[in-house]
Amino acid sequence: GSKNENNAASSPSDSASPSASAASPSASPAAQEIKELKISFVPSKDPEQIITATEPLKDLLKNQLATEGYNVDKVSIDVGTTYEAVGEALSAGTTDIGLIPGGTYVLYDDGADVILTATRAGLSNDSEDPALWNKNKPTEPTEQQATYYRGLIIAGPSAKGQELGAKINNGEELTWDDLNSANWAVMSSSSSSGYIYPTLWLQEKYQKGISDLKNVFTSDSYGSSFARLAAGQADVLVVYADGRRDYVEKWNTDFGRTASIWDETNVIGVTDGIYNDTISVSKKSKLMTDEFKKALQDAFMAIAQTEEGKQVIAVYSHEGYQPAQSSDYDAERQAQEFLKSLKQ
């Protein structure tokens, strides 16, 4: 990493930010002092896991930043209850760094800058053909790094779900009526894999959106979607590509199914690639000089290389980070624009 203490000294020192202040009275070449660095995570995985797993990140980050010339007194980590909470906090500058999905970044890009994109293990399936996902099961992670993931449309064990799955596996095309007659469990409309990309998929194939489906309900969480799929309340759900891997056990215990999730569910649609999670920083935070952003980029990339670091970011299935810029998310922007236009 590059060391630019001399330049960095000027801006953070007169910081009036309540959450953090860098007190370095003279522009000495010594390390920059940062009182507190706040990092917020979105609850896309089980927040409890996130909190315990990310605990070591505090020290890792302190140490890395120290080598970049920043002395951080305290790193605090919290998991927002909703994506919006993290987004608003970033846009108002009450948190400094947010690990947020691309979609959320795009929504709040008036107050947030993306600095990194996560890479993650590609899955053993990456085909756009749903039938191949059903042949080649279960889905496993691979060594390859990917900067995107896909959303899946999955049919469940109900009669209707089985009927749809069979059609796909026989190589038949699903008609709009097939889909329209099923019960769908989707996520709220700002969720990428749980709403936006499936909508784009429907749009592409049938020129219709999720809102045109007759029987759609919005689920509060993926877990609840799977529970309802198992119960037969839903015939079809939409989820991120490795979603089923997270509920393999629960499927048989809590949801009370006997056969395995891989046997009872079938992929009936695969969306386009969705850009991975970002590490974004708040534009309002007084800490965020260009130099500090650079230092953060370097620090996170370096941490992702260490053994300890790998374990930490594994909660989000991240395996590494690449520098990113706003324009990388133009596709997402267009998708959102499109969805918003549908909403009118």
Add this chain to the structure above:
Amino acid sequence: MYDKIFPPKKVTLPNGKVVLEKRTRTPLILLVLIVATILSVNFTEFSLKVLFTRINEFFVIIGEMAQPRWSYLPHLWKALVDTLQMSLLGSMLGAALALPVAVLSSSNVIRSKTVVAVFKVILSLLRSLPSLVTALIATYVFGLGPMAGVIAILLFTISYVGKLLYEQIENADMGPFEAMESLGMNRIQAFRHAIMPQVLPGYLSTSLFCFEGNVRYAAILGYVGAGGIGLLIKENLGWRDYSTVGMIVVVLVVTVYLIETVSEHFRKKLI
């Protein structure tokens, strides 16, 4: 206890009589309150300075909401109807069920102490169960949608109206009740004719108040998938579309205002 630690002060009158003035508890209460406040302030990182320097941020979202997106109005009716239906049904059934439960919890009508205690505990337990939890469980049984909201609202209404109602019953003037008994009625009949007329206005007005609250509460129940207008709020918050949220709030405010006006009308009629 307190009086032992701080013995009462003696006041002697010129004519020799002595009065004991108990030390007031005000300083102790103040002390407890101040300590509790300081502890809580530390615990919650409360800071007036932050509040005053950053309060402008509070109005960012308000500012956007203050420009409601009127074009969204037509999309709202269905959800509003759902919300009204589920709050209405939950409130009506809940209020109806609350009546017998409240009677059974009133120590002045029911002689058996056990019955009264059991029903009071049931009401307390019901009240302390968060509606979010009951609503979510209900969604698993009844599926996502307003039906689950109805159940959650029903349970909440029973507990809320039930509690206020039994308090009213216990505070009712027992004179007429006694008179009814002297006329040869049994306790239930005496309740019907002596206490019902006294608590009826209060009962109806708490029920209406609860209904109004439930309409607002339905906005939150949408979060666990209980349908209605809450779902739209959640969606639009997700889209960061505060002007639409503002529109939804406007519609809710108008609805709540209408309900309040109507209930005020009936309250006046009754009292």
Add this chain to the structure above:
Amino acid sequence: MTNVEKQLFASPRNHRYILTVTVIVVALFVWSCLVVSFKDVNESSLKIAGNIMKGLIHPDMDLLFNVTKQSVLYLLLETIAIAFLGTIVGAVLSVPLAFLAASNIVPKPVSWLTRLLLIVIRTIPALVYGLMFIRVSGPSPFAGVLTIGITSVGMLAKLYVDAIEELDTKVLESMTSIGCSTFEKIRYGILPQLLSVFMSVTIYRFDMNMREASILGLVGAGGIGAPMIFAMNSYRWNEVGSILIGLVVLILIIEFVSNKLRARLVKG
């Protein structure tokens, strides 16, 4: 006898009014019954519900009693702190609003406007307040305090207004006869009357705020709510069970104490 019969015929006939109201109520009821649906009730949904119940009654005792920052006890303490401070914030905000809304104190238009404002304040969902305050204070218990504070305003102000409108003004008359000025009448005639009612209402609201702590979870504002919602979302009902046990026991204790306190305040 004719007199008696005359009176009988003179009896006010509001049958039509009662009939209309009944018809409207029944119609509303039938209409609202349209939301009833049992289509999703089947064996497996009942089984899931059963599993939930099983989880709830086999609470995670470890979570309940350990002493880390994740434990139920710690989170409950945080919840109490949030609810307590939030109630105070709410009370401070409510007092001026209540006086402005009391029709026996300020002119009609002022009280009407204030009442409208109060409706708006209590209609905006807690979730939205949560987001607003996260912009002020970041995702922290502080935001929870502010959210609880503002959501308490609706009810507190309403009950305060009731107390103000019920003031016993006869006392003021006797103070006039002693020769007291307006200020003295407020200080010695009104304040003592209001103080205990206000405190009693405030304690009641504190009790309710504890119950609403679960909603706070939705807005990321600290306390026990968020872990409970997380646990619900990821289907760990035994954790929900242990959290609920803690919460319910605490609420019952608080209710008991607050009932005692309120009774003493009001009855003396």
Add this chain to the structure above:
Amino acid sequence: MIEFIGVEKTYANGTIALQNINLTIDQGEFVAVIGLSGAGKSTLIRCINRMHDITGGQLNVDEVDVAKLKGKQIRRFRRRIGMIFQSFNLVTRTTVMKNVLVSFVPDLPLWRRWTGIFTKAHKIKALEALDKVGILDKAFIRVDQLSGGQQQRVALARTLAQNPDIILADEPIASLDPVTSRMVMDDFKKINKEMNISVIMNIHHVEIALEYADRIIGIRKGEVVFDGPTNKVTKDILGEIYGGNFDEIQSSFEENSAHV
């Protein structure tokens, strides 16, 4: 005929409110019960219609041993005995008419009892009762819009509608002004004489008691200290009932309220 034979009443908390009461009251008598506050006047009256259970002795009303009555029998028995209270005990939030109609409730079929819909015959009876006490014109007015005296008359009408043989009145004029008091007392007298209904009344106003009642019963500390026709009441007897001269009344009052 009401017979007290060695009646005793001890409250659950140990207060001995009545002891060794022996009285016979014939049908149609107008009896005033006087005595200090806490002497046991209310208790005496309330034992007659079993609002309180006696704890010793025997109490017969028309040869029926009141203590032996059970459940429904008590209720049927009470229908024959009207009761008037100091605080009227009306349901203030409804009309005068409804308050009077209530006295028919125990005779109604179940659905009428719950819905509160009364027959025309009952309505006429209620109006007649109101007519008797002279407030027919107020029939459809809410009780809380009436003056105290009018309210007491509603209570009287409610009792009359019950068609009782005996009326028990517990300080019926205590909260009325002197003019209204007299009107109500006149009503009692009229009812007593014209309809031959026994009236047993607790009353604090000695002058009024002496003016209206046929017979005075003086109670002191739970015992009958005087029982005789009104014209036999002398200053001394009053002194005995109320405990000597006024200073003593005062102290005995305080002693009494202290032992409560």
Add this chain to the structure above:
Amino acid sequence: MIEFIGVEKTYANGTIALQNINLTIDQGEFVAVIGLSGAGKSTLIRCINRMHDITGGQLNVDEVDVAKLKGKQIRRFRRRIGMIFQSFNLVTRTTVMKNVLVSFVPDLPLWRRWTGIFTKAHKIKALEALDKVGILDKAFIRVDQLSGGQQQRVALARTLAQNPDIILADEPIASLDPVTSRMVMDDFKKINKEMNISVIMNIHHVEIALEYADRIIGIRKGEVVFDGPTNKVTKDILGEIYGGNFDEIQSSFEENSAHV
């Protein structure tokens, strides 16, 4: 000395409550004002300390024309006149002591007025006042835990603490039972005699008025129809005050309540 010279009082709604009142009441007198409900008794009393403004004539208290007083002067003037109400008008939610201390409030320096902290001297004065009416032991009890009679005595103590020259009492015993009534009346009498405080009292209980007062003023329809020493009051005079014989009282009572 209180002088009414042709005093008139017409309420804003046109009701003529008092007309052509001419009275002189000397310091130390015990005057009872009697009359029907609505006759104007309360109005008469309330004009004396300017709770109501008179609309005609002149009212002097100790040679001061009451109508001419303004703002602060009125308040200072009222401090000399104690007033007792039928419904006691106490702050029920605080202690007896605080209720009595209120009477010193207008004399306090500003900071004490705000904080409600009283000097020891004032506290002792308040306790002495309580002692005079015999409820010293209740000093630190909340008012709502007292009986009606005790509450009235608190009101009396509050007035005494004010150290007034005149006490106006508007039906002070109307809500008390007869024994307590007499105790309160005794208190009034004692205060009147021992401290030479004038007492002007509205009262419904004619017998009690006759027993305690030195002088009776009878009011009817806003006019003084009798004014003289108690021993000059006859049945006929009472009849005139209350409107003839009893039947007439009844009808006039109703006529009166009708015109109210």
